[in-house]
Amino acid sequence: MVFSTRTSIPKTQNQSEVRDPRELKNHPVNQTIYGDMDASGDGFLADVAARGIQQEIHITPTNIVIAGHRRRRAAITLGIPEVRVLVRHDLTEENDIIEALICSNQHVRERTTEQKAREFDHIRRIEIDRGKQRMGDGGKDTVKTAGLSIESRKSRNVAAKQVGLAPSTATKASEVVSAIDAAEESGDTGKASELRETLNKNVTEAHRQIQENTPAKPDQVVDANGVPVPKKAVAAFEALPRYTAIKSAISKIKKEIYDLSQTEPGALVRYNRIKIDLENVYRSVRFSTPYCVCPYCRGRPVLSRVATCDACKGIGWGGESLYDNAPEELK
Numbered sequence: 001m002v003f004s005t006r007t008s009i010p011k012t013q014n015q016s017e018v019r020d021p022r023e024l025k026n027h028p029v030n031q032t033i034y035g036d037m038d039a040s041g042d043g044f045l046a047d048v049a050a051r052g053i054q055q056e057i058h059i060t061p062t063n064i065v066i067a068g069h070r071r072r073r074a075a076i077t078l079g080i081p082e083v084r085v086l087v088r089h090d091l092t093e094e095n096d097i098i099e100a101l102i103c104s105n106q107h108v109r110e111r112t113t114e115q116k117a118r119e120f121d122h123i124r125r126i127e128i129d130r131g132k133q134r135m136g137d138g139g140k141d142t143v144k145t146a147g148l149s150i151e152s153r154k155s156r157n158v159a160a161k162q163v164g165l166a167p168s169t170a171t172k173a174s175e176v177v178s179a180i181d182a183a184e185e186s187g188d189t190g191k192a193s194e195l196r197e198t199l200n201k202n203v204t205e206a207h208r209q210i211q212e213n214t215p216a217k218p219d220q221v222v223d224a225n226g227v228p229v230p231k232k233a234v235a236a237f238e239a240l241p242r243y244t245a246i247k248s249a250i251s252k253i254k255k256e257i258y259d260l261s262q263t264e265p266g267a268l269v270r271y272n273r274i275k276i277d278l279e280n281v282y283r284s285v286r287f288s289t290p291y292c293v294c295p296y297c298r299g300r301p302v303l304s305r306v307a308t309c310d311a312c313k314g315i316g317w318g319g320e321s322l323y324d325n326a327p328e329e330l331k
């Protein structure tokens, strides 16, 4: 075995440096989980004014804050010209950065249930990504997809544990958070803040409320399971008649070719071969037909500016196989 005496050392050494706090940028995920952080309300600002910033702010090599969003903000507010930072060269993957960000927040603040639910959504997505990476690209599709739903259940349990909620509670809270975002997006801020308040007091009660609210207007577009389709995905489900028309056209062609093959002029038509080809075309169309609102992100695929739902590739809906392969507890 040959050991090289001098290999190129990867740049994973974290470095202590100084920065003007105004050069530092907030991480967008911090905002989506914890919201706008007002450092003045809890004595934090006064503390920084009195004692200065005690701990290094952790940042990426591109000056994005990983840990220390409130310290950055306090430093800017107080006009502190320089802060000590630790440049985290060891975190190269976005998922690792987000995980470190969440982890640092868990240690320094009391989080509301809403914040825990938002952490849960991110950690779960990260765990699903990692599960896929573990499985790699090899193996048969069926094995991979069966593995994926096991991974997905595992990811739920891992994520719930990490944020300190029971898995079923985390799932319910996550659904309520989706409803809060949907209400906010549609301009119903009253409903959003009411749900938020209930969620932070009682997850089960908030979850019951959104279930009561779900069966809404009679003209609402729903997927194959009766789940209301979010606005962004409505066009896809309204195109269903086109898919139906294509499928019946394929069936019709199949029948015409069969009829022809049974006659003298069709003596050279190889119906059995053509039948297989057409059935493949039919299957391809069938599996690309809009079937369900994505059970993983419930039609809200953009979790943050840096993370989109992997299961539906960011479109918010999917075909039959997406639904069939999703774990039961998401359905």
Ligand SMILES: [Zn+2]
Pocket (backbone or CB within 6 Å): 294, 295, 296, 297, 298, 299, 300, 301, 309, 310, 311, 312, 313, 314, 315, 316, 317
């Ligand atoms: Zn999705």
